[in-house]
Amino acid sequence: MDNRSGGPPLRGSAPSRRRRRGLTAGAITALTCGLLSACGGGSDGTTLVWYINPDAGGQAMVAENCSTDDYTITTQVLPQDAGQQRIQLARRLAAEDPEIDLMSIDPPYTAEFAEAGYLAEIPEEMQTQFSEQAFEGATESATWNDQLVVAPFWSNVQVLWYRKAFAEKAGLDMAQPVSWEQIITAASDNGGTVAVQANKYEGYSVWINALISGAGGEIAGNTEEGAEADITIASEAGKQAARIVQTLAESPAAPADLSVSNEGTAAASFGADDGAFMVNWTFIWNNYGDDRLGDDIGFAPYPQSVEGEESRPPYGGIGIGVSAFSEKQEESIAALECLTNAENQGINAELTGNMPSSPGGYEYPPLADIYTPELLDLFQASLDRAGPRTLSPYWSDISGGIQSIWHPASSVDDGTAEESAQFIQDVLQGKSLL
Numbered sequence: 001m002d003n004r005s006g007g008p009p010l011r012g013s014a015p016s017r018r019r020r021r022g023l024t025a026g027a028i029t030a031l032t033c034g035l036l037s038a039c040g041g042g043s044d045g046t047t048l049v050w051y052i053n054p055d056a057g058g059q060a061m062v063a064e065n066c067s068t069d070d071y072t073i074t075t076q077v078l079p080q081d082a083g084q085q086r087i088q089l090a091r092r093l094a095a096e097d098p099e100i101d102l103m104s105i106d107p108p109y110t111a112e113f114a115e116a117g118y119l120a121e122i123p124e125e126m127q128t129q130f131s132e133q134a135f136e137g138a139t140e141s142a143t144w145n146d147q148l149v150v151a152p153f154w155s156n157v158q159v160l161w162y163r164k165a166f167a168e169k170a171g172l173d174m175a176q177p178v179s180w181e182q183i184i185t186a187a188s189d190n191g192g193t194v195a196v197q198a199n200k201y202e203g204y205s206v207w208i209n210a211l212i213s214g215a216g217g218e219i220a221g222n223t224e225e226g227a228e229a230d231i232t233i234a235s236e237a238g239k240q241a242a243r244i245v246q247t248l249a250e251s252p253a254a255p256a257d258l259s260v261s262n263e264g265t266a267a268a269s270f271g272a273d274d275g276a277f278m279v280n281w282t283f284i285w286n287n288y289g290d291d292r293l294g295d296d297i298g299f300a301p302y303p304q305s306v307e308g309e310e311s312r313p314p315y316g317g318i319g320i321g322v323s324a325f326s327e328k329q330e331e332s333i334a335a336l337e338c339l340t341n342a343e344n345q346g347i348n349a350e351l352t353g354n355m356p357s358s359p360g361g362y363e364y365p366p367l368a369d370i371y372t373p374e375l376l377d378l379f380q381a382s383l384d385r386a387g388p389r390t391l392s393p394y395w396s397d398i399s400g401g402i403q404s405i406w407h408p409a410s411s412v413d414d415g416t417a418e419e420s421a422q423f424i425q426d427v428l429q430g431k432s433l434l
Contacts (some may be wrong), residue, residue: 046071048332050102050339051089053318054080058348059104065347066338071331073102073339082106082202086396093118093323101326102335104318105150107141107388108202108395111223113321114144115393120322120329122148122336130340137386138357142319144391145224150319151336152357154348156281157382158210158314161288164298166192166276174300179307180211180244183277187253192276194253195266198245200407203262205399206314206389207279208406211241213312213387214305219402220424223392227428231421233402238417240305242406246416249409259408279303281316282379283353285371299375301382312387317357355379400434401427 052059052075063073078085086109092100093113105113113119122130127148131139138152160178167174170186187194197203209219217237221230232238248254253276255261255269263280267287270278278284279302288297302313320339322332338344345356346364356362362376371379390398401424406412426432 048073048101051076052104055352058352062344096325098325098327100323101328101332103321105321111144111391112393114149119149120324133358135383137315141388150321151340153318153320153340154354155357156316157386158279160300161278161284162298164296179304184248184253187276188251193255193274195269195278197262198258198409199260199262200403205402209389210314211244211305212237215240220390231424234418234421242412242416245409245412282355286353313382315386315388397427
């Protein structure tokens with residue numbers, strides 16, 4: 001999300017000129033309504049409280065749009081960090097707090113909340129509707145034990161951002177897929193950097209997962225077995241991922257802040273004079289696409305872990321769940337249909353850069369004023385290839401285990417994958433603590 005897994009941190013920078021032009025009269029009206037609480041639907045009685053991840057106002061606008069004569073939807077903002085969002089929600093849900101009605105949930109924690117019984121059941125016909133309208137990856141990340149347990153809202157994906165002048169100087173044909181080895185070598189040989197997310201946080205696990213997925217592997221299997229899941233990070237794919245991390249960390253292409261890098265610092269490195277390549281989420285276009293870098297910013301599919309083999313870019317996003325302890329479950333479940341319809345996905349994307357979870361959302365007209373057709377196509381094609389993180393109720397432990405062993409990136413070597421496999425297994429079985 002990031003602070004997170006699938007979405008950008010809340011930015012201090014102003015939206016790009018392109019994005020400001022993209023705001024429609026309807027969007028501006030809805031923003032005004034949200035600020036003044038003086039228009040749109042809404043009742044004088046029932047209030048649904050939606051706990052949201054921080055953004056630039058998209059979810060608040062959608063809440064306003066979906067308030068009706070029967071209920072008003074209000075928002076409460078969760079912490080910036082995805083892990084802290086999980087902790088705050090989990091603690092309150094464990095206490096069966098009835099004050100949470102709706103909640104924005106990061107994909108890696110969906111299985112955990114569902115397995116714990118924290119999520120109200122979505123009616124079967126609505127599950128079918130949400131599944132059919134969403135991208136396959138969005139549906140997969142919203143599903144646990146063959147049930148859709150949250151409604152897909154937005155779906156984020158990482159692509160490779162690059163500086164056109166640098167790639168040309170390095171002799172790379174960016175019209176063709178490129179590998180991690182190629183971009184690290186090109187940056188190292190020509191005084192550039194490759195920006196990634198490698199701080200000790202969820203974003204680092206996202207990168208490692210993408211490297212492993214792109215090499216044909218996975219971090220864990222048989223996750224329905226819970227703590228007895230098969231930890232497979234020590235496969236050849238895991239070792240290939242470690243080689244890529246080690247290669248970058250030991251190369252001149254590593255940014256000076258590699259060990260503390262996140263989505264925001266990576267964006268700053270990319271915008272510096274020696275910025276060359278960066279993997280990051282869709283929000284980057286709103287930061288740079290029409291402003292500081294002008295025509296020099298390019299975009300391409302996520303780098304290949306193994307040259308010649310299709311990459312599996314990181315998948316992130318948000319699904320909206322209904323609390324099992326809400327006293328207004330019926331109204332909250334009914335609200336899901338409006339909150340996640342194509343138009344509101346589009347409005348949220350327009351304001352935040354967090355892209356829709358459905359092809360229908362991409363048809364929201366203002367998005368064509370913000371993004372080029374080629375970039376919209378790349379986002380959707382990347383979503384089709386994306387590799388979600390392991391769906392497991394124990395993902396937070398698995399991710400914490402990865403971070404403990406793989407951080408800092410400069411410590412990664414040919415034994416890291418096997419060491420992390422053993423450590424994760426020990427954590428899951430209660431033999432070691434994070």
